[in-house]
Amino acid sequence: MLTKLSCVAVLFCFVWINGFTQSTSVRPANQVKATQLKPFGRYIFNASQELELISSAAQVGFRFEGRECKLYVTTPSGHNYLQYELDGVYQKRIRIDSQGKEPIVITASSSGKHTIWLYKATEAHTGPVIIRQVEADNIQPVERPAAPLIEFIGNSITCGAAADPSEVPCGTGQYHDQHNAYKAYGPRLARMLGVNYMLSSVSGIGVYRNWNSDGPAMPQVYEKTDFQANNPQQWDFKTYSPNIVSIALGTNDFSKGDGKKARLPFDSTQFIGEYIKFISLVKTKYPNVQIALLSSAMLTGKTREMLQNCLLSIKASIDRQYPQDKPVALFFFEPMQARGCTGHPNVEDHAILAKQLLPFFEKLIR
Numbered sequence: 154m155l156t157k158l159s160c161v162a163v164l165f166c167f168v169w170i171n172g173f174t175q176s177t178s179v180r181p182a183n184q185v186k187a188t189q190l191k192p193f194g195r196y197i198f199n200a201s202q203e204l205e206l207i208s209s210a211a212q213v214g215f216r217f218e219g220r221e222c223k224l225y226v227t228t229p230s231g232h233n234y235l236q237y238e239l240d241g242v243y244q245k246r247i248r249i250d251s252q253g254k255e256p257i258v259i260t261a262s263s264s265g266k267h268t269i270w271l272y273k274a275t276e277a278h279t280g281p282v283i284i285r286q287v288e289a290d291n292i293q294p295v296e297r298p299a300a301p302l303i304e305f306i307g308n309s310i311t312c313g314a315a316a317d318p319s320e321v322p323c324g325t326g327q328y329h330d331q332h333n334a335y336k337a338y339g340p341r342l343a344r345m346l347g348v349n350y351m352l353s354s355v356s357g358i359g360v361y362r363n364w365n366s367d368g369p370a371m372p373q374v375y376e377k378t379d380f381q382a383n384n385p386q387q388w389d390f391k392t393y394s395p396n397i398v399s400i401a402l403g404t405n406d407f408s409k410g411d412g413k414k415a416r417l418p419f420d421s422t423q424f425i426g427e428y429i430k431f432i433s434l435v436k437t438k439y440p441n442v443q444i445a446l447l448s449s450a451m452l453t454g455k456t457r458e459m460l461q462n463c464l465l466s467i468k469a470s471i472d473r474q475y476p477q478d479k480p481v482a483l484f485f486f487e488p489m490q491a492r493g494c495t496g497h498p499n500v501e502d503h504a505i506l507a508k509q510l511l512p513f514f515e516k517l518i519r
Contacts, residue, residue: 183288183290183291184287191294191296193211193351194207194208195208195351195353195379195388196211197386205282205284206273207378208277208353209311209332209337209352209354210274213284214268216292217266218266218290219265219291220261220264221259221261222258222269223288224287225284226249228251228280229280229283232251233274234274234275234330237259237272238269239261240267240268246317253283272335275334276334276355277379278356279329279332281379301349302350302393303342303346304350304353306353306402306435307339308359308402309356310449311338311401313333313334315494315495315497316331316500317332336503337503338498339352340352342507342510342511345511353375358405359371359404360372360427360428361428362405362406364405365414365416372430375431390438390439397442397444398435398444401446403452404449406424419456421459421462425470429474432444432467432471436478443482445517446468448483451489457488468481468483484510487509
């Protein structure tokens with residue numbers, strides 16, 4: 154009798170434990186660790202298994218249920234910025250402080266199922282936004298849907314730098330306080346086209362020289378994960394395969410700098426030579442990719458004409474060197490009187506630039 158009772162008891166315990174295990178395994182998740190997220194753009198998972206969003210508009214998404222979610226984020230840069238979409242609608246920028254002890258709470262206007270996409274508002278040189286984990290009811294990471302991809306290479310304009318003084322007025326705060334990568338021309342254009350995008354951009358950078366220095370210019374930092382010349386960490390270009398690489402460089406090569414540091418006149422021969430070599434470098438990363446070269450809306454008169462002539466020469470040279478590839482596409486912006494901080498386009502100006510580019514890229518993306 155004892156043996157039978159023991160068997161029954163063991164069987165009951167097994168069924169109860171098994172049922173308990175199954176019931177707990179299907180409970181809604183309330184936490185997603187950084188390593189479970191599926192970021193898009195330039196990023197790394199660091200030694201602490203945290204997600205570092207590095208490049209402008211680097212992004213990550215998740216779904217949850219209820220009315221709020223909690224972000225455990227920090228930055229080594231004093232302060233930094235995220236911005237976000239809720240259910241496909243842009244909301245606002247969020248300031249991230251280096252302490253990062255308390256979670257940032259994002260609240261929806263109603264309960265139910267919601268999708269959030271977070272975007273890094275600032276550029277790589279501002280430092281990373283570090284995500285440790287995200288919490289919410291029934292939270293699940295989401296991937297960026299499959300779609301054609303455009304990589305936008307450029308300078309501060311491509312970053313969306315100095316474009317948004319709505320919270321910190323021009324001339325106050327720090328340089329990155331007016332960054333708004335989400336509303337820069339590249340991301341705007343990509344959303345209009347329904348394609349994916351990534352930004353490979355650095356403020357003040359040029360092809361053979363920068364705004365106020367002789368380098369390192371874009372060809373020297375492009376292969377670095379964070380576009381810092383002294384960083385040994387190389388970006389893995391096998392991560393993405395862009396359909397189009399858009400390059401908008403030249404504004405800073407033409408710059409006269411701050412007027413204090415000695416600055417030689419613009420050297421068109423050096424500019425053309427370095428630009429050709431840079432395009433060849435890009436082609437080693439993405440064979441047969443469509444290259445699109447954009448002029449600068451910030452240049453006028455003779456400098457505008459000179460840049461356009463340089464781009465025509467570069468196109469002719471690349472097309473000769475790579476006869477089997479798609480011909481280089483050129484787009485010349487109309488001159489713009491920029492209304493942002495320090496002579497940069499503001500968010501409304503970026504909308505104008507994106508609208509100008511739309512027919513050009515519609516033909517390329519087909």
